[in-house]
Amino acid sequence: MITALRSFDELSEGQEFDFGTLSLPADEIMEYARRYDPQPFHTDPEAAKHAPLFGGLVASGLHTMGACFGRIMGGPLFREVSLGGNRIDTSWPAPLRPDEVFALKGRVEALKLPKSRPELGIATMRYTGTRVADGVVVIEMVGSHFLRR
Amino acid sequence: MITALRSFDELSEGQEFDFGTLSLPADEIMEYARRYDPQPFHTDPEAAKHAPLFGGLVASGLHTMGACFGRIMGGPLFREVSLGGNRIDTSWPAPLRPDEVFALKGRVEALKLPKSRPELGIATMRYTGTRVADGVVVIEMVGSHFLRR
Numbered sequence: 001m002i003t004a005l006r007s008f009d010e011l012s013e014g015q016e017f018d019f020g021t022l023s024l025p026a027d028e029i030m031e032y033a034r035r036y037d038p039q040p041f042h043t044d045p046e047a048a049k050h051a052p053l054f055g056g057l058v059a060s061g062l063h064t065m066g067a068c069f070g071r072i073m074g075g076p077l078f079r080e081v082s083l084g085g086n087r088i089d090t091s092w093p094a095p096l097r098p099d100e101v102f103a104l105k106g107r108v109e110a111l112k113l114p115k116s117r118p119e120l121g122i123a124t125m126r127y128t129g130t131r132v133a134d135g136v137v138v139i140e141m142v143g144s145h146f147l148r149r
Numbered sequence: 150m151i152t153a154l155r156s157f158d159e160l161s162e163g164q165e166f167d168f169g170t171l172s173l174p175a176d177e178i179m180e181y182a183r184r185y186d187p188q189p190f191h192t193d194p195e196a197a198k199h200a201p202l203f204g205g206l207v208a209s210g211l212h213t214m215g216a217c218f219g220r221i222m223g224g225p226l227f228r229e230v231s232l233g234g235n236r237i238d239t240s241w242p243a244p245l246r247p248d249e250v251f252a253l254k255g256r257v258e259a260l261k262l263p264k265s266r267p268e269l270g271i272a273t274m275r276y277t278g279t280r281v282a283d284g285v286v287v288i289e290m291v292g293s294h295f296l297r298r
Contacts, residue, residue: 036215038223039231052268053233053295061234062218066185066211074187082188084202085210089238119201146202 004076008121008147011108019071019104021132024059026098032063058095064139065090068104068127081148083120088143094131096138102129109142120146153225157270157296160257168220168253170281173208175247181212207244213288214239217253217276230297232269237292243280245287251278258291269295 002017026045033042037060040047048057073082096102110124122144129139151166175194182191186209189196197206222231245251259273271293278288
């Protein structure tokens, strides 16, 4: 059960958060990709069959990122303290196919207090999405959050 | 004028591409963020006035990323050769406000031939979005593309 942080100072390195499970249906995958990542293996199930690395429709990595952030930012954890962020390093070790369920977890990697801005702290979070059926990681994001103190 | 690559082997390190200019209107910023990054400074112009770091509505960084990839992947450059990708490291050095125009350019940072997959090459591209009004960088993405040979 994730509750709302009231301050950056409530976080500790190594702390973990469970954001539950997600999946992306084919129609949402295609809708997202038509606008933001128009490649045949994201937009066209027939053409995707011939994609050498995938052999079928897969989610745009940007869409998977967005779905994860929708869950993270739509929940209470950072609601009262998030001031923004300035970097996310994302990798997609394996493709995500329509309706595949993955579990999203977060871990506090590092906490820093910038001298120039005493009113905030910078939390580096590692988010990992793991396909429930076989434990394969489908997305990993290391990102910085500026959080109110 | 960007034309379609027919093979990874047509790229050279240091090569540059001009993807033109983009901007995000407020209604699209709010629509994207409600689904994929629901934070008040992306979804609510009134609440955004009180955001300490922004003082007004700004685009979700994921949205800016998506708009850039929509432009890159919607154009001819990689259309015939893109097989996917597995990593993007993105930073947002400055916020992007509604209707601010930024210029998107790409540069070939590195080219690699994986021994295990002779049918493809891996191009590392650096994409930079620069606000036209003042030359400030609003997004930088370093990403890998798997490209057909």
